[in-house]
Amino acid sequence: MTHNLNALSQSSDFLRRHIGPDDEQTNAMLSALGVSSLDELIKQTVPAAILRGDMPLPAPQSETATLNRLREIASKNQIARSFIGMGYYDTITPPVILRNVLENPGWYTAYTPYQPEIAQGRLEALLNFQQMIIDLTGLELANASLLDEATAAAEAMAMSKRAVRKNKSNVFFVDRSCHPQTLAVLQTRALPLGLEIHIGDAESELASTSCFGVLIQNPASNGEIRDLRPITAAAKAQDALTVVATDIMSLLLVTPPGEQGADIVVGNTQRFGVPMGFGGPHAAFFATSDSYKRSIPGRIIGVSVDSRGNQALRMAMQTREQHIRREKATSNICTSQALLAIMAVFYAIYHGPDGLKTIALRINRMAGIFAEGLKQLGFASNTNFFDTLTVQCGDKAAQLANKAESELLNLRRGATELGISFDETTTAADIEKLWAVFAGDKALPSVAAIDEGLSALPGIPSELQRHSSYLTHPVFNQYHSETEMLRYMNRLERKDIALNHSMIALGSCTMKLNATTEMLPVTWPEFGRIHPFAPSSQVAGYLQLVDELEQQLIACTGYDKFSMQPNAGSQGEYAGLLAIKRYHESRGDFNRDICLIPSSAHGTNPASAAMAGMRVVIVGCDALGNVDIDDLRAKAERHSEQLSALMVTYPSTHGVFEEGIREICDITHQHGGQVYVDGANMNALVGLAAPGEFGADVSHLNLHKTFCIPHGGGGPGMGPIGVKAHLAPFLPSHPVFPVEGLAITNDTVSAATYGSAGILPISWTYIALMGAEGLKKATQVAIMSANYVATRLNDHYPVLYTGRNGRVAHECIIDLRPLKESTGISEEDIAKRLMDYGFHAPTMSFPVPGTLMIEPTESESKRELDRFCDAMIHIRREVGRVESGQLPTDNNPLVNAPHTLADIIAADWDRPYSREEAGFPVASLRDNKYWPTVNRIDNVFGDRNLICSCPPIESYL
Structure with a gap:
C-alpha cells in the first residue's frame, strides 16, 4: 500500500459509501456474469456508437470539503425579513416535525x-x-x-x-x-x-x-x-x-x-x-x-377494507387519467x-384547531396594528384584509422600497404602491422597523396603545368571518404535547417500508441512497428562508448554485442549456415539448403538431404531448421490445410535413439499450422533427453516454431518481430540462423573477422561477461528491447489479427483454404470465408475498401487464441483492408447490399474502401451510421482521365506496 497524501485522500470515501458492492463483491458479481471487469461488461451492453469520453467535471470532493464549499455558497444568500407575500411566507417548522419527518429517512426515502x-x-x-x-x-x-x-x-x-x-x-x-x-x-x-x-x-x-x-x-x-x-x-x-x-x-x-x-x-x-x-x-x-x-x-387517498374486513387505506382510483386517456388526457399528473x-398536516395536528386559530389571530392582529399605525403616519391602505396590506405611496414607492430593503425588509413593489404581508414569525419589533420606513421625521406610533384599542378581527368584516367548525376529528385534538406527537409520527412511520429498512427494487424509479450529507443543506436557513421573489441582490448564493448545477448537468448530458423551473418529471416533459413547439413556430412551422411515441411509453408521455397541443401517433415495438424502426420510418414519412417531435425513453422502457438509437434520431431529424429523450432512465447513461451527443434535442431529468433527491413517499420531485442551443431561447421564464437571457414573455410552467429550488442542493452535493469518475462507476455498477439480478433469476423467471449479448440495462423485466396461466398465481400475488419477506415489490405490470420490472441501483450491496434474489427464488418454489398440487390454488401463501400478526396469532388456522411458513418463510427474518399492518386490500370495494376523509377514530381501534 502506498502511503502518501494522494493515496490517503478523503475524496474517495463518499464513493465507497454510495456504491453498495465493495471490490470483493463487485468481482464476485462480475464473475457470475462471466466478465472480468466493469469495462468489459459495458462493452457487451452499451452500443459502441454512443459511448462518450470523460465528463468535464471537477474531481470528487470529500463530504467535509463539499459541505464547507456549499456553506460558502449559502452564505451569499441574505436572510431578510420577508413581507412580500404572494403565496409565500416565512414560517416556523416545529422542531419535532423537522427532526422526525424532514430529516428522517423513514419518511423521506419511502x-x-x-x-x-x-x-x-x-x-x-x-x-x-x-x-x-x-x-x-x-x-x-x-x-x-x-x-x-x-x-x-x-x-x-x-x-x-x-x-x-x-x-x-x-x-x-x-x-x-x-x-x-x-x-x-x-x-x-x-x-x-x-x-x-x-x-x-x-x-x-x-x-x-x-x-x-x-x-x-x-x-x-x-x-x-x-x-x-x-x-x-x-x-x-x-x-x-x-x-x-x-x-x-x-x-x-x-x-x-x-x-x-x-x-x-x-x-x-x-x-x-x-x-x-x-x-x-x-x-x-x-x-x-x-x-x-x-x-x-x-392522487386521492381512500378508505377500503382488507381481506379480514378491517379498515385499510389505499390510493383510490389508482389508474389515473394519463393512463386511461393517454393521448386525449388533459392532465399529466403522476x-x-x-x-x-x-x-x-403534522403542523396542523401538533397545533390543533385552537393553536392554528391563535396563529392566524396573531398574524391578523399584526396586520391590523400596522394598518392603524400607517394611518396615523398619513398612509392609506386596503381596509379589508387578513394579513396583507397594499399601501398607497404615490411617487415615493420605489424610494420607500429601497429604504426598507437597505434594512433587510423586503416589500412587494408596485409602481405607486407597496404590498406588505405578515406571517407567524412577525414581531412587534418588525412592525416598528416597518413604520420607521414610512415615518420620515414623524414619531412612531405605539404598538401597545394600538393593540389595546383594536377590534377583535381587524380587517375582516363581520359578514365574512368564519363561524363554522373545523378540524374536529380526534386526530387533530389529541397530539399537542411533543411526547404524544413524537409517538404518533413514529407509530405511522413503523407501518411503512422505506429505504432505511430494505432495498426498493422499483423499475423506472431508481430508489438509490439519498445520503445524509446531501440532505443536510436542505434545512439550512440560508436556503430555507429565502422568498422566491426576493431581490436578486440577496440571492447570489442560490443563483450560483443554480448556475453550477446547470454546468454539472450539462457535463452529464451533453446539452447546452438547462431550465430548473419544472418541479416534476411531468412538468419537465411539458416544458420540453413546449420548447419544441415554440422553436417550430419561430421558423413559421405552425402546422408541425405530430408527436411520435412508442407504444411502450409511460402514460405521461402522450398526456404531456396532448397538453402541449400535439397530436399523438403511436409507433410500434418489435418482439424484442425495441422501437420498430420500419414503423417509425413509415410514420415519419407519412407525417413529414407535420412532424414536431419524437418522444423516446433511453435505455428503452423495456430496460434495453437499443442499438438503433442514432438511426431513430436521424430519421426524426430528416423529417424536420425534434427528438425528446425521456430522462427517466438516465441512471444507465451518466458517464457512459450523453443524449445531447447521440442525437437528442431535449430531455427532462428526474433529479429524484438519478441525482439523489429522495422520493419522499411520492414527492417532492424535480424535472429540469436540458436542451441543445437552438432550443435554449424557448426555455421557461417568469413574470416576477425573470430568467436572465430569456424573454419575460416565454412560457411559465411552475409558480416559482426555479421550481422546487430548496432541494437543488441535494443534486449539487451528490455530483460534487462523486465527480466524473464516481458518477461513471455508479452507472456501471447499476448496470452490473441489474444484470446480476437478471442472471440469478433467469432460471426461475424468464427475463422478458434483453439486448446485445443477452444483457439488460439498469433494470430487467421478469415475465410472470406463464406462471399465471399454469397456476393462477399473478404478479400481484408475488408482489404481496414479497412483503412477508420484508421487501417492497418491483414495478408491477408496467410496461408489460403480468410482469415485474426490477431496478436494483448501484447503492445496494451484493448481500442485499442476494437477499432479494433468494426471496424471489423461494417464492418461485412456493409457486411450484401450487403447480404440483401440493398447495391449493385458492389457499396458499401467495394468494393469502401479506400475512399480518393478526393472522399468525389467530386462534383458528385453517391453512394448508404452517404459521411459520406464512410469517417466517426464510430464517433471516427471525432477526429483522417487518410486519404489514393490514392484509390484502380490496381495491374494487374502495373505488365503489369512495370515502376520502377520516373515519371516526373508533374505527382505527
Whole structure:
C-alpha cells in the first residue's frame, strides 16, 4: 500500500459509501456474469456508437470539503425579513416535525404508496391532509396534494372545461385579483388547449362575459377580502364553475369559499410549517365537491377494507387519467408533494384547531396594528384584509422600497404602491422597523396603545368571518404535547417500508441512497428562508448554485442549456415539448403538431404531448421490445410535413439499450422533427453516454431518481430540462423573477422561477461528491447489479427483454404470465408475498401487464441483492408447490399474502401451510421482521365506496 497524501485522500470515501458492492463483491458479481471487469461488461451492453469520453467535471470532493464549499455558497444568500407575500411566507417548522419527518429517512426515502399494505402510515397522514383541506375549504373532497398553487389553478381550469360539458365556451375568466405567477401558468396552459384567458373584474364583468369557469383570488393578491357569493351566483347562472385560489391560514378566520358557493378551491400549504426554499417544494391543495370526484386530478387517498374486513387505506382510483386517456388526457399528473403535505398536516395536528386559530389571530392582529399605525403616519391602505396590506405611496414607492430593503425588509413593489404581508414569525419589533420606513421625521406610533384599542378581527368584516367548525376529528385534538406527537409520527412511520429498512427494487424509479450529507443543506436557513421573489441582490448564493448545477448537468448530458423551473418529471416533459413547439413556430412551422411515441411509453408521455397541443401517433415495438424502426420510418414519412417531435425513453422502457438509437434520431431529424429523450432512465447513461451527443434535442431529468433527491413517499420531485442551443431561447421564464437571457414573455410552467429550488442542493452535493469518475462507476455498477439480478433469476423467471449479448440495462423485466396461466398465481400475488419477506415489490405490470420490472441501483450491496434474489427464488418454489398440487390454488401463501400478526396469532388456522411458513418463510427474518399492518386490500370495494376523509377514530381501534 502506498502511503502518501494522494493515496490517503478523503475524496474517495463518499464513493465507497454510495456504491453498495465493495471490490470483493463487485468481482464476485462480475464473475457470475462471466466478465472480468466493469469495462468489459459495458462493452457487451452499451452500443459502441454512443459511448462518450470523460465528463468535464471537477474531481470528487470529500463530504467535509463539499459541505464547507456549499456553506460558502449559502452564505451569499441574505436572510431578510420577508413581507412580500404572494403565496409565500416565512414560517416556523416545529422542531419535532423537522427532526422526525424532514430529516428522517423513514419518511423521506419511502416510495409512492402503490403497494398500500406496506404504506399505511403515510397513507393515514395523507388522509389526514385531505381531511384538513376539506374542513378548511368547506368542500367535500380533496386530493393528496399537487405541485404548487399556480399549477393547481391550471388543473382546476382544465377540470372546469371537462366538467361543464353543455357549456361550449372556450373562455376562462381570470379575476385581476390573482397572483401574477398563477396568471402566467394559466396563460401557458391555455394556449395549446385552444382556451382563451379573459382577464377582468369578476364582480362587474363576469355576468356579461360568456365563460366555462372563473378564477378569483381571495384574499386577493393585494390583500383585499371580498364576498364571493355574488361571483359564484353569476358563474352558476351561465353554467360556469367558480375556482377560488385562497390562503390556507386565512381560512381559519374567513368564511371558507365552499360555504360561499365555490366549486373548486386551490392554494398552497407552505405556511403550515414548510420553509419557503426559494419557491419549493411545497404541497398545493385542491378541493372540490363530491359530484366531481371522478374528474379531480392527482392522487386521492381512500378508505377500503382488507381481506379480514378491517379498515385499510389505499390510493383510490389508482389508474389515473394519463393512463386511461393517454393521448386525449388533459392532465399529466403522476406525482404529488407527499412529504410536504405530511409536514403541513403534522403542523396542523401538533397545533390543533385552537393553536392554528391563535396563529392566524396573531398574524391578523399584526396586520391590523400596522394598518392603524400607517394611518396615523398619513398612509392609506386596503381596509379589508387578513394579513396583507397594499399601501398607497404615490411617487415615493420605489424610494420607500429601497429604504426598507437597505434594512433587510423586503416589500412587494408596485409602481405607486407597496404590498406588505405578515406571517407567524412577525414581531412587534418588525412592525416598528416597518413604520420607521414610512415615518420620515414623524414619531412612531405605539404598538401597545394600538393593540389595546383594536377590534377583535381587524380587517375582516363581520359578514365574512368564519363561524363554522373545523378540524374536529380526534386526530387533530389529541397530539399537542411533543411526547404524544413524537409517538404518533413514529407509530405511522413503523407501518411503512422505506429505504432505511430494505432495498426498493422499483423499475423506472431508481430508489438509490439519498445520503445524509446531501440532505443536510436542505434545512439550512440560508436556503430555507429565502422568498422566491426576493431581490436578486440577496440571492447570489442560490443563483450560483443554480448556475453550477446547470454546468454539472450539462457535463452529464451533453446539452447546452438547462431550465430548473419544472418541479416534476411531468412538468419537465411539458416544458420540453413546449420548447419544441415554440422553436417550430419561430421558423413559421405552425402546422408541425405530430408527436411520435412508442407504444411502450409511460402514460405521461402522450398526456404531456396532448397538453402541449400535439397530436399523438403511436409507433410500434418489435418482439424484442425495441422501437420498430420500419414503423417509425413509415410514420415519419407519412407525417413529414407535420412532424414536431419524437418522444423516446433511453435505455428503452423495456430496460434495453437499443442499438438503433442514432438511426431513430436521424430519421426524426430528416423529417424536420425534434427528438425528446425521456430522462427517466438516465441512471444507465451518466458517464457512459450523453443524449445531447447521440442525437437528442431535449430531455427532462428526474433529479429524484438519478441525482439523489429522495422520493419522499411520492414527492417532492424535480424535472429540469436540458436542451441543445437552438432550443435554449424557448426555455421557461417568469413574470416576477425573470430568467436572465430569456424573454419575460416565454412560457411559465411552475409558480416559482426555479421550481422546487430548496432541494437543488441535494443534486449539487451528490455530483460534487462523486465527480466524473464516481458518477461513471455508479452507472456501471447499476448496470452490473441489474444484470446480476437478471442472471440469478433467469432460471426461475424468464427475463422478458434483453439486448446485445443477452444483457439488460439498469433494470430487467421478469415475465410472470406463464406462471399465471399454469397456476393462477399473478404478479400481484408475488408482489404481496414479497412483503412477508420484508421487501417492497418491483414495478408491477408496467410496461408489460403480468410482469415485474426490477431496478436494483448501484447503492445496494451484493448481500442485499442476494437477499432479494433468494426471496424471489423461494417464492418461485412456493409457486411450484401450487403447480404440483401440493398447495391449493385458492389457499396458499401467495394468494393469502401479506400475512399480518393478526393472522399468525389467530386462534383458528385453517391453512394448508404452517404459521411459520406464512410469517417466517426464510430464517433471516427471525432477526429483522417487518410486519404489514393490514392484509390484502380490496381495491374494487374502495373505488365503489369512495370515502376520502377520516373515519371516526373508533374505527382505527
